[in-house]
Structures are given as structure tokens and as C-alpha cells.
Amino acid sequence: MEFVDQNPIGKSSRSNPATYLKAYDEIRKLMAAQQASKINGYKASHFSFNIDGGRCEECLGEGTVKVEMQFMADIVLTCESCHGKRFKNDILDVKYKGNNIHDILEMTIEQAIEFFASDATNTEKRIVNKLQPLADVGLGYIKMGQSSSTLSGGESQRVKLASFLAKEKNEPTLFIFDEPTTGLHFNDIKKLLKAFDALIKKGHSLVIVEHNMEIIKSADWVIDLGPEGGDKGGYLVFEGKPEDLVNVDASYTARFLKPYLQ
Numbered sequence: 665m666e667f668v669d670q671n672p673i674g675k676s677s678r679s680n681p682a683t684y685l686k687a688y689d690e691i692r693k694l695m696a697a698q699q700a701s702k703i704n705g706y707k708a709s710h711f712s713f714n715i716d717g718g719r720c721e722e723c724l725g726e727g728t729v730k731v732e733m734q735f736m737a738d739i740v741l742t743c744e745s746c747h748g749k750r751f752k753n754d755i756l757d758v759k760y761k762g763n764n765i766h767d768i769l770e771m772t773i774e775q776a777i778e779f780f781a782s783d784a785t786n787t788e789k790r791i792v793n794k795l796q797p798l799a800d801v802g803l804g805y806i807k808m809g810q811s812s813s814t815l816s817g818g819e820s821q822r823v824k825l826a827s828f829l830a831k832e833k834n835e836p837t838l839f840i841f842d843e844p845t846t847g848l849h850f851n852d853i854k855k856l857l858k859a860f861d862a863l864i865k866k867g868h869s870l871v872i873v874e875h876n877m878e879i880i881k882s883a884d885w886v887i888d889l890g891p892e893g894g895d896k897g898g899y900l901v902f903e904g905k906p907e908d909l910v911n912v913d914a915s916y917t918a919r920f921l922k923p924y925l926q
């Protein structure tokens with residue numbers, strides 16, 4: 665059983681969706697396997713922004729530096745040493761199909777999938793397989809190197825869902841969501857529904873506690889508790905398909921759901 669919330673996926677500002685899904689580990693290996701890396705003795709660790717070696721020493725691989733201000737919010741500036749490219753020049757000279765590690769981190773998830781899919785060796789296939797779930801949950805527009813701390817709650821939630829889709833061993837799991845649409849815009853709700861569909865296709869089951877009609881109308885089975893809140897609620901008002909729920913007079917949900925099913 666898994667509980668998936670909207671909390672941030674990583675505390676480090678250097679974590680991003682590609683590192684969370686472990687696609688970045690494979691990309692670092694790929695870069696270390698290039699001719700220029702072999703000649704210079706660069707290992708996969710040189711392409712990490714979490715440890716010293718290849719990362720910019722000035723900004724420690726962040727690409728930005730924070731200037732602390734008195735009486736004002738901190739100011740974030742592009743690092744003058746690496747010009748926001750996060751790595752040392754020698755490391756940036758290593759290229760795979762004409763792109764260095766910074767170029768790859770600047771790609772969107774969708775662009776990266778296309779970029780790596782054009783070569784069919786095992787490493788590239790592994791990278792694509794690890795990135796694909798992010799596209800499947802509607803996050804294809806996010807940049808590979810985008811800091812996790814800049815993701816919205818809804819985006820963080822979908823990154824977590826993607827990590828479940830990416831799992832190689834996929835035992836059927838029961839996912840429980842407590843009002844997953846809280847704070848989400850209509851467009852994000854549509855993407856969340858797409859992510860739910862992807863989980864169901866993988867053989868998982870979802871139980872969602874929700875007031876949002878877009879979600880309720882998409883359910884296979886609705887358990888409507890009521891009729892009121894608090895002491896006057898908690899009774900089973902209806903159980904069944906959304907199309908049948910709208911005909912139940914005693915249900916408030918039915919009244920609100922009706923326009924969504926017309």
C-alpha cells in the first residue's frame with residue numbers, strides 16, 4: 665500500500681526529476697564512456713553536481729549563487745564562474761552526439777527522450793525507460809535539470825507517481841490518495857487523471873478520497889458517504905457507478921455531479 669502526497673520530492677536544490685527517477689545515473693555513465701572522458705580519466709562522478717570533481721567549485725553545481733540581503737529576500741544570481749552551466753569547462757568539453765552535460769540538463773524530458781531514443785544501445789534504452797514515466801504522467805515539459813524545489817505540489821505528486829510507474833518489479837499495489845486535487849488547477853487535474861490511468865494500466869488499484877467532480881466522474885466505482893457532514897454523516901448513501909449516482913435524490917454529490925455527466 666502506498667500513500668502519495670504533494671510534499672516536495674527532495675530537500676537538496678540540486679535534486680531534479682531526472683535524478684529522482686535515477687535516469688541521471690545512467691546519463692553520467694554514458695558521458696563517462698565517451699572518448700574525451702576516457703582520455704582525461706573522467707568517471708561518472710565527474711558528471712555529478714553533488715560531489716566535487718567535475719562540478720563548478722564556485723556554485724557547487726547549482727549554477728546560481730545566493731546573495732544574502734539584510735532586510736530583503738535573498739537574491740539569486742547566475743554563477744559568474746560557470747555562467748550557470750554548473751560544471752567546469754573541461755567537463756563541458758565532453759560531448760555525446762554534440763551535446764554536453766549542460767545541454768542535456770537544459771532539454772525538456774520530452775526532448776531528452778527523443779534525443780536518447782535515436783540510439784538503440786542498452787544504456788540509451790535504460791535512460792529512455794527511466795524518463796518515459798515522467799512523460800506518461802504529463803511532465804514532459806519539465807527541464808531535465810530543473811530543481812525539485814521549484815516544482816509545484818501537483819508536479820511533485822506526479823513525479824512520485826512516475827517513480828512508481830518506473831519500478832521494474834511492479835507488484836500490484838493499492839494506492840490511497842487523500843484529496844489529491846487540493847491546490848491543483850484544472851489543467852493539472854487532467855494530468856493527474858492521466859497519471860492515474862497509467863497506474864491502473866500497470867495493474868494497480870486506487871482509492872481516492874475526493875470532493876472534486878472531475879475525479880468522481882472518472883471513477884469506476886463511487887462510495888458516497890453522507891448525507892450531511894460531521895455527526896449527521898458517515899452513512900452509505902450510494903455505492904456504484906457515477907452514471908447511477910446522479911439519479912439518487914438523497915445524495916448531494918449527485919446534484920453537483922449531474923452537470924459533469926451531461
Ligand SMILES: [Zn+2]
Binds near residue numbers: 721722723744747749
Ligand atoms: Zn558555477
